[in-house]
Amino acid sequence: MTEKRTSLWRHADFRNLWLGLTASMFGAKVMAVALPLIAAVSLNTSPFEMGLLVAAETLPYLFVSLFAGVWLDRSAKRPILVLTDVVRAAVLLVVPIGWAADFLSFPLLLTISLAVGVCTVVSDIGSASYLPLLVERKDLIEGNSKLELSGSVADIGGNALGGGILQIVSAPFAVIINSATYLVSAVFTLLIRHREAPPAQPEPADGQERVGIWREIAEGAVPVLRNKVVRTLVTATLVFNLFTLLIEPVFLIFVTRTLGLEPFYLGLIFAASGAGALVGSLLADRASQLLGVGRAMVFSLLLAGVAALLIPLATQVPKSMAPLLIVPMHFIDAVMVIVYNVNQRSLRTAVTPDRLQGRMNASIRMIVMGVSPIGAVLGGLFGGWIGAPQTLVLGAVGILLAGVVIVLSDVREVKELPDSAPVTV
The missing domain is CATH 1.20.1250.20 (MFS general substrate transporter like domains)
Structure with a gap:
């Protein structure tokens, strides 16, 4: 019984996935504190604009999820997870650069938030879909429990961590730390040794060259x-x-x-x-x-x-x-x-x-x-x-x-x- 509960800690690929996702979860909490603070203090946004910024975090789930699911099922998931981390890291670097060069604006901040949100949707769906390829079916509850553990710790300590960082450095430059956490996540995901078999492509119906995305x-x-x-x-x-x-x-x-x-x-x-x-x-x-x-x-x-x-x-x-x-x-x-x-x-x-x-x-x-x-x-x-x-x-x-x-x-x-x-x- 004890061996079953601790087995995934000795599973190198799961451990790397867990470490990567944990890093990105903490990064997301820092961003949840930093971006609204930048909007409220540095850009003097209105309450309506603040609402738009908050909505931008979850809006991609409504419009991107289904297409992301098809892409993930058509492709190897590990490279996509790495890509979403790298893109989020790069996009967030625009914030301190824009602030230092005096071209940071609310529309740009909203665009950055939407772009990060799209990548987060793909990463969220991708990691949930990648887990059963790394661990056996009987270990899924243990694996999901450990991932929820990371999410819970991030919820408890992430916002406090973000607040502490903002006490030390200004909000725009705190985003650099957020960007770094996504790069850490990408590195751990790259360390996963498991290689997926090429996904089976859906066979086209009679008279069609390729199955369309809506059918998938x-x-x-x-x-x-x-x-x-x-x-x-x-x-x-x-x-x-x-x-x-x-x-x-x-x-x-x-x-x-x-x-x-x-x-x-x-x-x-x-x-x-x-x-x-x-x-x-x-x-x-x-x-x-x-x-x-x-x-x-x-x-x-x-x-x-x-x-x-x-x-x-x-x-x-x-x-x-x-x-x-x-x-x-x-x-x-x-x-x-x-x-x-x-x-x-x-x-x-x-x-x-x-x-x-x-x-x-x-x-x-x-x-x-x-x-x-x-x-x-x-x-x-x-x-x-x-x-x-x-x-x-x-x-x-x-x-x-x-x-x-x-x-x-x-x-x-x-x-x-x-x-x-x-x-x-």
Whole structure:
């Protein structure tokens, strides 16, 4: 049992992939602090322009994901991962150069953010699709847990690191450090020795010279639409994300206005979420071993829903006691979210043929990112209509419903991941 848990640390190729992705995650956190600060302080941007800059980070997921999935399935993934790191490093260097030469402007900064965002989408989908080529199917949960561990540490320490760097050097030159982290990521990815077999090219239909990109995109939707396991996971995740985003716009209103808590407690709440994500990444593999993959997902979603449901109860206790309820609930919620994400991502990867990994991941990213603004808008509407506490209850019930989706399916009985990749969906 111990050997299974530690085996991937002795897997040289996985270790290099993990080190590279960890470096890029920390770099992304530095950028998340530096670019808005440059826009706000050095360029004196308006609130609307700041909104555009924030939107530029996720907008490529909606418009680039499907095409990126086809490209990744047509090509060797390792060189593409290296390319995205090198391009991000080069593009970010324009910031300090532009600032020093006095030609840095908001349109240029927005263009840089969009370019980095496009590369991040390709890298995100590519790394998720590359992992099953490096490790065995049975090790996917361990591998995804370790990658989530890096993400959790980056969430906890990355912003603080970015803030510390900005205390030492000015924001434009802090971006140089961000650029360097992407180059470090490229170097570790280059050190991966595994070489992929040439991807099988889709055979053209009768009378056609080559299969078109739209047909390949449609083929990539097959694992999502036809495979019962993947379809169930996507449905549950869609419901979960919709109601989680429904909660987000009203949570701060609930804490600051309904409960009247000071900013100090907000810091505790967000710190608890970061710590919970870290603990969740450490427990995900153990949860699947103890409960089975399917039951671990059911347990994590239902417990996350219960934790979210208890938060509005803070209105029923004295103000001084409210943080004692909210902070632990946020910790538990974050733990369970990571346990669920690691297991569902590993299972959907394990039951998808290697040749469709890129397009499967791209299709799911598209769906997940597409529902995010819908949930946020609905949260704002319900918050104004029925009130923040009631909206929090509605969101918690929705999260419980996501668990019910898996309870009512055969996925709940999945005990472990398959040992080999399927040939067909």
